[in-house]
Amino acid sequence: MNLLATLRIALKALRVNLLRSVLTMLGIIIGVAAVITMIAVGGGAQARIQDQIQSLGSNLMIIIPGSTTASGVRLGAGANQNLTEDDAIAIANEVPEVQVAAPSSRSSGQLIAANNNWATQIYGVTPDYLEARDWPLSAGRMFEPAEVAGSAKVVVIGQTVATQLFGDMDPLDQTIRVKNVPFAVIGVLATKGQSMMGTDQDDVIMVPLSTARNRLFGSSQGKLRRVGTIQVKVIEGASMQDAEEKIRALMRQRQRTQPGQDDAFTVRNLTEMLQAQEESSRVMALLLAAVASVSLLVGGIGIMNIMLVSVTERTREIGLRMAVGARASDILTQFLVEAITLSLIGGFVGIVLGVGGSYAIGAFAGWATQLSPQSIVLAVGFSAAIGIFFGFYPARKASQLLPIQALRYE
Amino acid sequence: MTQLIETRNLVKEYVMGTNHVFALRSVSIAIGAGEFVAIMGASGSGKSTFMNLLGCLDSPTSGEYLLAGQNVSALSGDQLAAIRNQRIGFVFQQFNLLPRTSAQDNVELPLLYSTVPAAERRQRAVARLTEVGLERRLDHHPAQLSGGQQQRVAIARALVNNPSLILADEPTGALDSRTSVEIMALLQKLNRQGMTIVVVTHEQDIASFAARIITFRDGRVVTDCANTPRDAQAQLADLEQLGAVA
Numbered sequence: 001m002n003l004l005a006t007l008r009i010a011l012k013a014l015r016v017n018l019l020r021s022v023l024t025m026l027g028i029i030i031g032v033a034a035v036i037t038m039i040a041v042g043g044g045a046q047a048r049i050q051d052q053i054q055s056l057g058s059n060l061m062i063i064i065p066g067s068t069t070a071s072g073v074r075l076g077a078g079a080n081q082n083l084t085e086d087d088a089i090a091i092a093n094e095v096p097e098v099q100v101a102a103p104s105s106r107s108s109g110q111l112i113a114a115n116n117n118w119a120t121q122i123y124g125v126t127p128d129y130l131e132a133r134d135w136p137l138s139a140g141r142m143f144e145p146a147e148v149a150g151s152a153k154v155v156v157i158g159q160t161v162a163t164q165l166f167g168d169m170d171p172l173d174q175t176i177r178v179k180n181v182p183f184a185v186i187g188v189l190a191t192k193g194q195s196m197m198g199t200d201q202d203d204v205i206m207v208p209l210s211t212a213r214n215r216l217f218g219s220s221q222g223k224l225r226r227v228g229t230i231q232v233k234v235i236e237g238a239s240m241q242d243a244e245e246k247i248r249a250l251m252r253q254r255q256r257t258q259p260g261q262d263d264a265f266t267v268r269n270l271t272e273m274l275q276a277q278e279e280s281s282r283v284m285a286l287l288l289a290a291v292a293s294v295s296l297l298v299g300g301i302g303i304m305n306i307m308l309v310s311v312t313e314r315t316r317e318i319g320l321r322m323a324v325g326a327r328a329s330d331i332l333t334q335f336l337v338e339a340i341t342l343s344l345i346g347g348f349v350g351i352v353l354g355v356g357g358s359y360a361i362g363a364f365a366g367w368a369t370q371l372s373p374q375s376i377v378l379a380v381g382f383s384a385a386i387g388i389f390f391g392f393y394p395a396r397k398a399s400q401l402l403p404i405q406a407l408r409y410e
Numbered sequence: 411m412t413q414l415i416e417t418r419n420l421v422k423e424y425v426m427g428t429n430h431v432f433a434l435r436s437v438s439i440a441i442g443a444g445e446f447v448a449i450m451g452a453s454g455s456g457k458s459t460f461m462n463l464l465g466c467l468d469s470p471t472s473g474e475y476l477l478a479g480q481n482v483s484a485l486s487g488d489q490l491a492a493i494r495n496q497r498i499g500f501v502f503q504q505f506n507l508l509p510r511t512s513a514q515d516n517v518e519l520p521l522l523y524s525t526v527p528a529a530e531r532r533q534r535a536v537a538r539l540t541e542v543g544l545e546r547r548l549d550h551h552p553a554q555l556s557g558g559q560q561q562r563v564a565i566a567r568a569l570v571n572n573p574s575l576i577l578a579d580e581p582t583g584a585l586d587s588r589t590s591v592e593i594m595a596l597l598q599k600l601n602r603q604g605m606t607i608v609v610v611t612h613e614q615d616i617a618s619f620a621a622r623i624i625t626f627r628d629g630r631v632v633t634d635c636a637n638t639p640r641d642a643q644a645q646l647a648d649l650e651q652l653g654a655v656a
Binding site: 005317325326327 | 487510524
């Protein structure tokens, strides 16, 4: 007896008890849909965190100054302005794992352009800064090293600033007065979005580090070349930990820190923090999927239950089939195919519902969801496996009936 | 005449707890091809057990059963299934048709378990249903057919694999007397075409349509004698006349 004929018999048997078949499938449908939706929600959360890692710049470390104590008063981290541009150059040159080390200083100030004004963050940076942050320009250009050396009055502005000051106008080659010093706009940064903490990363302007120091921030005249932070990008594939240790050793040496004395700076590995967050969201997604798969299991038991009822109910039919020549293996196949058909149809309906549900959650709850093809393959495989596993016992029971007893069964 | 069925000292013993019950005690019988045999006996006489053994639905405790010269008493379950499929057609008291399944699909059922292609299955099923006079009921479900029609579907099903033997277990037990005669007329017609038919019944009336009557009691054959069969077709004509007069 070929498989196609068996399949036709199975479909027919399922159609005869349509309501019961649908109710049985419901367990599998809900299970598969739940697994797919949960994996999609979990995948969406993960993707969002990955986006944040991307927006931060990958393999990024930030070196910030340590605290200082003045007359017994301990000031917070960053109070001691003890990092210099030379530290950044030394790190870039002496630590082989480092791709770029970009010094930057930050301040805030008022911008004026034509009849608009806007308060924003002002970053004094070198051209390397954008490479460290993986931050492309949407228009114009970044300033050149020569412009940094010459304290040129050029500025690259973030999207938010561009919108606030110029609206729909093209900001390139316009003039902005930063703290009343006129600057030429030479570039516009690409949109970066919110940071992990929710601040708008596009509400920023960047000027050459030297310009910031000499013309805007007005502190520590040139010679010490102090900077607020150093952003370090480690080469793709190199160990963040090795790089961190070497930077630490180098900085201790440069700052003449005695053995046993605490570091006068802090190295923050932001990527690691985000990776920990990603890991926890991955665990969460797995947990959700595990809970959802319990309903798949329950659905499978439902199939076994109904198949057992069906075998008992159709004992005479089994006896008749045996009397007209069905072998035990024919009966086994028939009931197994019935169970698998139930669970596969349930599985496919579940996929449709799961995919729909994922989109619905994305659209109505505003959660990021990401369907993964693997989860769909997994769900189909799982429902087929459930059909075989939970269908086998009833099918075997049917195939082991004795024809005369089955025929006389009332 | 070649012997289609030959049993030698067939014994069937059931063990119920510590009791041993002999359903058959040494039955030796030969039935030739083309015979029409009725097996009679009260309930518990062993006639149904004998029927199950003849139909290869059960295996004997001891003794031999030769079907067309082949010893089938020691075959495996799958081999017996093949013999039931190819050699034997069953007709049951309760018809045993698949519910909510058309007459044609019911008749095709035995062919599903052999290697007949779909087109030929359909064609053979239709031919057999035509033979039993149901060519206009192909798509009817059992629930839409009368008892006599259902039994005729069952006979078509029994014939569809061209068996060498038809085993009918109380084929008229669930039918009224007129329909019973109709069914017996159909079986007689098949017998005249050369089919070997064994009918198990406890009704003398029904047995009288057969050419040979074997009576069982307590697991043994007590009588085995030839019979001048009544003609069911003629009796039907009589009944019709009576009906017309009334």
